Amino acid sequence: xxxxxxxxxxxxxxxxxxxxxxxxxxxxxxxxxxxxxxxxxxxxxxxxxxxxxxxxxxxxxxxxxxxxxxxxxxxxxxxxxxxxxxxxxxxxxxxxxxxxxxxxxxxxxxxxxxxxxxxxxxxxxxxxxxxxxxxxxxxxxxxxxxxxxxxxxxxxxxxxxxxxxxxxxxxxxxxxxxxxxxxxxxxxxxxxxxxxxxxxxxxxxxxxxxxxxxxxxxxxxxxxxxxxxxxxxxxxxxxxxxxxxxxxxxxxxxxxxxxxxxxxxxxxxxxxxxxxxxxxxxxxxxxxxxxxxxxxxxxxxxxxxxxxxxxxxxx
Ligand code: RIB
Ligand code: CA
Numbered sequence: 001x002x003x004x005x006x007x008x009x010x011x012x013x014x015x016x017x018x019x020x021x022x023x024x025x026x027x028x029x030x031x032x033x034x035x036x037x038x039x040x041x042x043x044x045x046x047x048x049x050x051x052x053x054x055x056x057x058x059x060x061x062x063x064x065x066x067x068x069x070x071x072x073x074x075x076x077x078x079x080x081x082x083x084x085x086x087x088x089x090x091x092x093x094x095x096x097x098x099x100x101x102x103x104x105x106x107x108x109x110x111x112x113x114x115x116x117x118x119x120x121x122x123x124x125x126x127x128x129x130x131x132x133x134x135x136x137x138x139x140x141x142x143x144x145x146x147x148x149x150x151x152x153x154x155x156x157x158x159x160x161x162x163x164x165x166x167x168x169x170x171x172x173x174x175x176x177x178x179x180x181x182x183x184x185x186x187x188x189x190x191x192x193x194x195x196x197x198x199x200x201x202x203x204x205x206x207x208x209x210x211x212x213x214x215x216x217x218x219x220x221x222x223x224x225x226x227x228x229x230x231x232x233x234x235x236x237x238x239x240x241x242x243x244x245x246x247x248x249x250x251x252x253x254x255x256x257x258x259x260x261x262x263x264x265x266x267x268x269x270x271x272x273x274x275x276x277x278x279x280x281x282x283x284x285x286x287x288x289x290x291x292x293x294x295x296x297x298x299x300x301x302x303x304x305x306x307x308x309x310x311x312x313x314x315x
Pocket of ligand 1: 013015016017018041042128129130154163169170171244245
């Protein structure tokens with residue numbers, strides 16, 4: 001008997017790489033996306049929410065609930081990344097106007113209501129942007145913490161330093177206080193940092209294989225990737241560059257192609273120099289109880305073969 005699909009909530013700030021994570025999830029029968037919540041990050045939440053609605057409809061899933069979440073971080077002012085993702089946040093392919101209106105529900109409430117209505121241990125949260133919605137949900141309704149199966153998030157960096165400051169990765173840097181709430185929540189955590197996602201290299205050859213699928217979702221994804229590539233060229237100086245967020249979904253689908261270790265991780269929320277750093281006790285020198293599985297290794301060809309095969313299933 002086939003396993004029943006793993007139920008996930010995707011919290012996201014699309015974002016071309018977020019788009020690949022959403023499409024990978026929606027093309028994978030092992031997962032059931034029970035809700036999508038948008039967060040302010042790459043671009044303001046009014047845009048990330050609309051982008052998320054366009055993406056579920058692109059994948060033929062207008063039934064999936066999409067709700068807008070917080071408009072800004074808990075303490076810091078919002079910092080966006082149009083320089084990476086373009087003004088809309090999803091430049092690279094003209095997607096149809098969303099046919100469904102935004103849910104008249106706040107993303108934080110959609111997370112709380114979905115988790116409280118489900119049996120304990122059933123829902124996994126997959127944050128792909130700043131952690132504001134997750135932190136606010138944990139603060140508004142602490143009872144969700146013991147009911148969550150796991151939080152698997154893209155964020156942080158340790159061996160690779162940071163991609164937004166020398167010591168902080170974008171998702172954590174935008175809202176380090178929210179990250180502190182999440183990393184001290186006691187919820188089982190898996191962190192997919194840039195140490196891992198920098199190995200998730202999209203190559204021109206793979207892009208050609210994606211285009212060869214020839215269906216609307218694959219062609220749209222290829223267009224999004226090509227736009228994102230221009231930034232990759234600037235930063236990495238090559239036509240091959242990393243897609244961060246789909247690693248979260250790839251880990252849920254094929255944990256065996258990832259590697260890492262359980263560590264104690266804490267977030268810098270005081271120093272102006274290292275604000276937002278994810279300080280990973282990789283050698284357990286503090287002897288503190290690990291609070292997080294920290295991923296570092298990835299079988300990249302296997303990951304991209306999986307992503308191609310799943311996106312190819314979409315309309
Ligand atoms: O640092 C990479 C992360 O920041 C990704 O989630 C990307 O979408 C941006 O949000
Ligand atoms: Ca993201």
